Every structure is written in structure tokens, then in C-alpha cells.
Amino acid sequence: MPYLVEGAVAAEVTAGKHKRQLVGPVLGLEMAQIAALIGQGGRSDRPTLVGVEGFGGAGKTVFARRLGQSLGSSHLVHLDDFLIHGVVSNEDKTDFDRGELARRVLEPARRGELTAYRTLTDSDGGPGRWVKVPAVRYLIVEGVSAYHPELRQYYHHRIWVDAPMEIARERARQRDIRRGIYDRDLWDAWERSEISYKAKYVPHLTCDIVYDNAGEAADIRCGDE
Secondary structure, three states: OOEEEOOOOOOEEEEOOEEEEOOOOEOOOOHHHHHHHHHOOOEOOEOEEEEEEOOOOOOHHHHHHHHHHHHOOEEEEEHHHHEOOOOOOOOOOOOEOHHHHHHHHHHHHHHOOOEEEEOOEOOOOOEOOEEEEOOOOEEEEEOOOOOOOOOHHHOOEEEEEEOOHHHHHHHHHHHHHHOOOOOHHHHHHHHHHHHHHHHHHOOOOOOOEEEEOOOOOOOOOOOOO
């Protein structure tokens, strides 16, 4: 059953004019408390696996980084490293090679084995780079469809970073504009695919923790990831 984190002690959360219903118990936890919750149990010979999802612009990458810092011995894997360039994003998010993520990262980690993976491409679209996954206590994977049903069984904890699409979209666009990217068609296609993905796979309901990152006072936003 999911928890609502950093929210009011009520099931209904309001952020300005944006209002939505979140299910499950509501716990007002700080980052240190989330880390303590995740840090309970686990094994010393293999990492605890944590999946972090949310709309693009919800602040999931910044959240995952801060969570890793709070946990201590951790490593962050970005699902964007497994992006298949040229494949159009859709409700199933088949523009990500989740099979490669499972083979190269999640399966070895579950066995307690060290591994490395090669990103599908670099930022310029050229050959990817090799990334070594070190021996850590916590392995965090962040990205849209990180705990898709194909991958859900690998994780000990699943976190949805919650922000309504209208807020996430504006954050993501402002981030892209700062990077010199302005592509309205791309933004529209991304928005449609992510809304459809959420409706089909309900990642906000198949998680352990829902982190409320919608309000203007939220301290984890969409930074320059």
C-alpha cells in the first residue's frame, strides 16, 4: 500500500488550483525518514533495489540523488541511459530497452554480482559509454517505466514522485529551454505518452511510497539533471 510523503495528513492534497486524490495511508516523512524506512532490513551481500518513477519534470532525478545522499552507500542508474533513439514514445514506453536494464543491472544486482553496462548512446547520439556499477548497499533506478510490470519484481521499494502533469510539464519545458531546447511537438508527444502510460500501468498505485512534489513550496523540483 503506498505512502504519501511530504504531504498533509489527509488523503486529498491541494497545491494551488491543482487538486487530486491520493490513495493509501498518509505519512509526513522527511528525507531522512524515507531513507530510514528504506534502510530497514536488507542484506549485506547484495544491494537493496529502489525504483523511482514520476512524470518528466516531476523532480524524480533530483529526488533520487538526494535519497542516495541520505542513504549513504548508493549508486544511481538513469533509465535514460537505455533510451532507444528514433523510437517514438508511447503508452508502453517501448523507447526504453528495459530488457537490457534487467540483464545488465537488475539481475546481477539481485544476485549480488558486480556489473557494468553500456549506455545505448551518448548525449550527441554517438556510441555509448561504459558505466561501472560499484558495490553499494542501495541501487536506485530512476525514470519513467523504471518499475514497469516487466521489472517490478526486482525492486524492494518503489517510489512515485507525484506532481500533476501541468506542473511537471512547465518544469520540464523550463529545464529544456535553459538547455537551448525548444520543441513543442516533442513536448506534446512526451506528454501524451506519459499520461497514457500512467493510466495503463498506474505506477502511482503500484508503489510503496508516493512523494508529493507538487506544491510551490516543494523543495525538490525539476533541476538541471
